[in-house]
Amino acid sequence: MAIALNIEDLHKTFSLGFIPKKTKILKGISLSVNQGEIFGYLGPNGAGKTTTIKCILGLIFPDKGKIELFGHSYLSLQAKAQTGFLPENPYFYDHLTASEFLYFYSQLFLIKKKEREEKIKHLLQIVGLEPSADLQLRKFSRGMLQRIGMAQSLLNDPSLVLLDEPLGGLDPIGRKEIRDIIVKLKEEGKTVFLSSHILQDIEMICDRVAIIVNGEIVNQGTLKDLISEKILFTEIDLSGVEEKELKNLGESVTKKAGRILLRVSKEENVEKVLELVQSKKGKVHSLIPRTETLEDLFVGMVKQK
């Protein structure tokens, strides 16, 4: 498979403060993103996700390391012409209207004059901002800014889209809509690189993920490889059985109005519980096997560090 983005041994130090003090922010990041996949970049606050993305875009210059976009050096205009970028907490020229803003940026690409209007209309429709096309950006809500940010990142029909927390600050419906757009981008053959905290969202759409903690990649691979599908435990919600009868089958988590939520670790015990409930003419309200989630993995990784 062709590689869209390749980063090798990226280092960055910031000198901050009145009396400059050096802090290592990135300590040798290496990762590669295949063409056509959705790549999730995970990490706790302050891990260096945004810093990595800024390096890729040439907004800050790494101390050491190699970055290649489609085989071009990342600073070349060819690389940038194929890239789209949505910053975290997007903020744009607030005196422009949505369509004026997109028009300004479209001039920075070599989009033909005739095609611009068409393109802008199309993008506004994709992100669902058509009714606000002539509204000044200062009057936009957080979610609307996120959408217009998404629209501007797609102006050049990029092959690679870098999204820094694209789902931040959105309500559940907004999240779903943006997620749908991201999946559609993948269907169009584009590569998506996104950073996020919201693990369920990443879990739902990403093909591969990298986890960054404290400026270092601690794990990288397909979700399948990272998360074992082994069942960790099963949660059974039941009633009609005395608590003490369940004692050596599993631990009860909560007990309310005669209903017991039981956590069963051994698989063979699940059968036994069900038999017991049946014999006592009790009732099973729900039975949920819990597999490992990205969250478990993530929390584990961060704790280890």
Next chain:
Amino acid sequence: MKIRAIAFHTLKEAIRDRILYLILFFAVICIGFSRLLALLTIGDRVKVIKDVGLSSLSLFGALMAILIGTGLVYKEIDKKTIYTLLSKPIHRYQFLLGKFFGLVLTLFIMLLLMSIIFLALIFFHTFKIEWQMLIAILYIFLELCLITSVALLFSCFSTPILSSIFSFAFYLIGHTAWGLETLIIKIKPGFGKAVAQALYQFLPDLENFNFKTEIVLNLPIPPSIFLFSALYGIFYTLFVLTIALLIFRKKDFI
């Protein structure tokens, strides 16, 4: 093409700035005030109007260049709009030049407005449109271009307030550089003289752009001086822009 897009965007943003109109307002008051001064003068009244008018154009034009110019780059960085802008396929020099030309365009429009008021005022006195004033104004414009580049240079690495102070110091020293020259002649050879001489070499002589006296008094000016002043302005501006670019090129937008 890309520079043009950024320049027009900058113009659009700059002419929305209320500071611009505040300065314009004061400039118009000052030009009008010259009429009052003229009434109090015995002798050539028009001369006073021309003198005060041209000085106002230079001073208020410089104020516009400084107060808006220093905010230009800083605002983009502060509000983080520069992140998406620079992630587009543009070079950093294109961004900086776009900002520069956008502001120069803004100043051109403002200078034009002030000049029209100024020429109209003279017209009421002499019933002639004094076109030769435009020569003096043209050189004021060149001076404003230079000040713009200086404001831009400072705004690449410091806050608007500091940059404004630096730029205004540049303007004041630039107009009193002749004082430095007399100082050098009077001072005894030694360290002090060397410093004064170095300063004199490095700082621009903004009086090169001042043709007020000659134009107002209708004195002849040799073409070589015109040419020298024009080239001086253009090269000094290019020089300052180059330094600004060298700083801007390596800047991290954390």
